[in-house]
Amino acid sequence: MQRVRSDRVASLMGERVTLAGWMHNWRDMGKFGFLILRDGAGTFQAVLSDPVEMEKLRGLQFESVLEVEGLVAPEPRAPTGAELHDCRVTVLSAVMEPLPFEINKKELKAGLDVFLNHAPLGLRHLQRRALFRISAEIMTGYREYLTQNGFVEIQSPKIVGSATESGANVFQIDYFGRPAYLAQSPQFYKQIMVGVFERVFEIGPVFRAEKHSTSRHTNEYVSLDFEMGFIQDHTDVMAMLTETFRHVFDRLGQQRGQELELLGMALPKIGKTIPAMRLREAQQLIYERHGDDCRSEPDLAPQHEAWLCEYSEEHLGSELLFVTHYPTSKRPFYTYPDEADPTLTKGFDLLFRGCEIVTGGQRIHRYPQLLRNAEEWGIDPESIAGYLMAFKYGMPPHGGCAIGLERLVMQLAGLSNLREATLFPRDLERLSP
């Protein structure tokens, strides 16, 4: 008999159907028992009363995989209005070992380390898996919007021959006896590909050999990159990013209502535009409101980001806030300097609920200027010859940005650690599972 997923069962009232899934819960009442089966779509209750069938479940641990054939009967108290009666059970995979924690309660009560050590099990928890359906939907919405706007998807190499994009924090590989490196971002390649397609995007892994261990960093994460040609300046990138987020959040609301509810997740509202302020303005504001004089710092500390987002929400009506014009000295060599003050860049960060989730900006597109900058930053032009080649043979004014997927999900869900928004996180301590 063809298997039916749990979300379709109620539409087959009065028929005999086969469900299959995990033994999410089993309450043995003696003469009968309640089995909750979990499958990819949700959960479904089966009522067992035949002693032969009930016997099959005795001694099995939760998460055993079962096939249950039965009659779809009305049950007003069930979420779908139906349950399964007169059931016959087949055990597909028996679990014999007790679980390290309960995964069938509303909340998962396991410390972060215990959860991460048992991610193959823990991710099955309804809230945990809802989180990664949100991640998947974000990727879908992101691609959809950009594709509709003329962007072409690329897949750039992750093994690279030189480590010079930002110099430090790069993982080294043994590449047939030679050193090679893991790409810290698709930056060079997406810029090169602007020369081919004008507009490109990529979703893929990036690798950062950062030695610090914080709740908002891991050493491998998923980056949502785009890059677009023929812009006036960085504000064109910010506008595209704004509309991309609008589309992503709209889509999440339309497609993932169930998951949003399960996670108690509220989507941010985006006005006509996302408010923006310059770094120096932001720092002045922090100084005036909180007395912390960070006005000559080249960047914002986490506490500053939190304060700015508080301010933005209260006074600008936005949970998202652009901060622009970071100092040239602290941005990569390819960042476009502001003509009005070349010590500042046409670059931006996007803050969301107290944390930076996007970095972007306009890039230098003229070959002589880029070459000069590389040299000033102490980068051997020979080591980035492939990148420079795109500019030697003509590049338009362009810019782009990179969204950290896990950061975005962490902030959406109000998680306290990026690792919770990462399927199988990699950090100083963790290389498995």
Next chain:
Amino acid sequence: MQRVRSDRVASLMGERVTLAGWMHNWRDMGKFGFLILRDGAGTFQAVLSDPVEMEKLRGLQFESVLEVEGLVAPEPRAPTGAELHDCRVTVLSAVMEPLPFEINKKELKAGLDVFLNHAPLGLRHLQRRALFRISAEIMTGYREYLTQNGFVEIQSPKIVGSATESGANVFQIDYFGRPAYLAQSPQFYKQIMVGVFERVFEIGPVFRAEKHSTSRHTNEYVSLDFEMGFIQDHTDVMAMLTETFRHVFDRLGQQRGQELELLGMALPKIGKTIPAMRLREAQQLIYERHGDDCRSEPDLAPQHEAWLCEYSEEHLGSELLFVTHYPTSKRPFYTYPDEADPTLTKGFDLLFRGCEIVTGGQRIHRYPQLLRNAEEWGIDPESIAGYLMAFKYGMPPHGGCAIGLERLVMQLAGLSNLREATLFPRDLERLSP
């Protein structure tokens, strides 16, 4: 003035518009000149007659980036029925160095090495970029079909703690002083995630430290993976794959007609099903038809794949052919053995126009059997504890497959080397660009 892309210009007849793009061609006839501008959408002709404007182009090399403002005028001989008159030119980026090869001719006349060394330029050729639009469309179609069928997208880690999936051919990383490895496939993770979502897919890079250099191998490629739970056997996976390809090819035909034409690319027709034969049958057939006795070999050689595809096209009416039941000894430890003959597996390859483009099959889902197999294959269970955990806590019968994106594109386009279907290939010799 708002910039217009070349494919929209003809709809603005009689208006003044601004185009921007690369100087694809420029023929200076003295009193006037024909400028072909190339942008992300295509090419467009502008006729220059003002000596001041023409002077701006003199001395510039092709691929200079220009903005051209002019009047949209009818021109019956132009592909779009329009061209630009009374033009004013702005040079956005001047190219001063001659190009290493011509990229504005119908065919790109550069040897493979020269092309790959200059990929940032060469990929701009209209045929080359069409190829990577095909790649992008394949990814879109693949995701679309699987999402519609209940698959959830995942992004699994590429840095892994143990190198044991297949043992050899793995790149080692210096992970903060410890050894780590680059994932040869998302195999373990997609299986683990079947325990969470039932059906998952991933598109991402995979890394193979294979020392041989062939026209159909590189050391980093893009793998289109899916994995599905609650199957009867490997034929369920083959059926899902068949329908996925049907959708992908349909979508290519609908969305990428222009690129297919530019590349002279014919899409394969898929019948109700894709024909399948067992490895031993296939080898018998080769022996009978070609006299090559490979009947006890564990795998097919490239020539065998070519012969089988010839046969399939001629006698079975299909350019695609499944070969099933490879020997257990030559497949990974997690491959499901055929109950009727456990020396053979419920695994398959898919051949397309003479080359394997997919490998897949049913996987072992019962914990004791998988544990025993790992040990028999000489794999320390401790080294794959995270993977085994998913099985300890209950896994359904499942299977999946992996499509090599560049292989598929290579075969679709009739290319002789996989590197041509790879944006920036990585092989024994090549780490850049």
